[in-house]
Amino acid sequence: MTAKKILWLLLLVVTVSTGVVSCSSDDNGNGGITPPEIDETLNRQTTGSSARDLLSDEKYSRIVLEILYVQGYEPNAASVENLKDFLGERMHKPDGIDVEMTAIESPGDTVYSVERVAEIERELRANYNYEDEIAVFVFFADQKSDQDEGNKVVLGAAYWNTSFVIYESTIQDIAARTGTPSRTVLESTVMQHEFGHLLGLVNFGTDLTSDHQDEDHGHHCDVEDCLMYYLAESGGDLSNVISGGSIPELDPLCIADLQANGGK
Numbered sequence: 001m002t003a004k005k006i007l008w009l010l011l012l013v014v015t016v017s018t019g020v021v022s023c024s025s026d027d028n029g030n031g032g033i034t035p036p037e038i039d040e041t042l043n044r045q046t047t048g049s050s051a052r053d054l055l056s057d058e059k060y061s062r063i064v065l066e067i068l069y070v071q072g073y074e075p076n077a078a079s080v081e082n083l084k085d086f087l088g089e090r091m092h093k094p095d096g097i098d099v100e101m102t103a104i105e106s107p108g109d110t111v112y113s114v115e116r117v118a119e120i121e122r123e124l125r126a127n128y129n130y131e132d133e134i135a136v137f138v139f140f141a142d143q144k145s146d147q148d149e150g151n152k153v154v155l156g157a158a159y160w161n162t163s164f165v166i167y168e169s170t171i172q173d174i175a176a177r178t179g180t181p182s183r184t185v186l187e188s189t190v191m192q193h194e195f196g197h198l199l200g201l202v203n204f205g206t207d208l209t210s211d212h213q214d215e216d217h218g219h220h221c222d223v224e225d226c227l228m229y230y231l232a233e234s235g236g237d238l239s240n241v242i243s244g245g246s247i248p249e250l251d252p253l254c255i256a257d258l259q260a261n262g263g264k
C-alpha cells in the first residue's frame with residue numbers, strides 16, 4: 001500500500017465564544033430618518049440555536065446567503081445551485097433564497113482557525129438578520145484549517161448559529177487528485193453538511209424524533225449513507241459516503257427531525 005490515506009473531516013463544530021458586540025445606528029441627522037437597527041449578536045449564537053428560524057417561516061420568510069470568498073477560491077456555480085436546491089427542499093422560505101457573493105483579497109494567513117475566521121466575519125460580514133430576513137454567512141478560505149494533522153484534513157466547520165467556513169483550498173487540492181470526487185461534489189457535500197448543523201442536526205438544536213445519533217462522533221447521524229454521517233473514522237475516504245460521484249442526501253430519519261422542527 002503506497003497510496004496515502006486521507007481522513008476526511010467534515011464535521012468540526014466549534015462554537016466561538018460570543019463576544020458582546022452590539023452595533024446600532026443612531027439618527028443620522030438626515031431629516032430624522034433613522035437607519036434600521038441591526039443587532040449583530042443575533043448572528044453570533046451557538047450552532048444549531050437558530051434551527052427553527054432557518055427551517056420555518058414563523059419569524060423569517062426569506063433568507064440571504066452571503067458567500068465571502070478569497071479570490072480564486074469561490075465555489076463552482078453548480079455547487080451554489082445545489083445548495084439552494086437543498087435549502088429549498090427543507091426550509092420554508094416563501095419569499096426567497098438569495099445568494100450574495102463577494103470576493104476579497106487574501107488576508108495573508110497561512111492557516112485558519114475558526115477563531116480567525118470569526119474575526120474576518122466580524123470585520124467583513126454585510127448581512128445580519130433583519131425584519132423578515134435571516135442571514136447566513138459562509139467564508140471560502142484560501143488556506144487550510146489549523147486543525148489539519150498529517151493525513152487528517154478538515155473541509156468545513158460550523159462555528160456560530162448562522163456561520164460556517166469551507167476550506168476551499170483543501171477541497172481544490174483533493175479534487176485535483178485522481179480517483180477523488182469532483183470539486184462540485186465535494187463542495188456541495190461539505191456545504192450541505194455544514195448547513196445541516198445550522199439546521200440543528202443531529203440533536204444539536206433540532207430534537208431527535210428517533211434514535212439515530214452517532215454519539216461517539218458528536219452531532220452526527222449513524223446512517224452510513226446519510227449526509228450527516230461522521231466520516232473521519234472511516235479510515236478511508238469519502239467513497240464510503242459519496243458513491244457513484246453523487247452528493248449524499250439526508251436520510252429519512254434526519255428529514256423527520258427537521259420536519260418536526262418546522263422544516264419540510
Ligand SMILES: [Zn+2]
Nearest residue numbers: 010011012193
Ligand atoms: Zn459535521
Ligand SMILES: [Zn+2]
Nearest residue numbers: 221226251254
Ligand atoms: Zn441522517
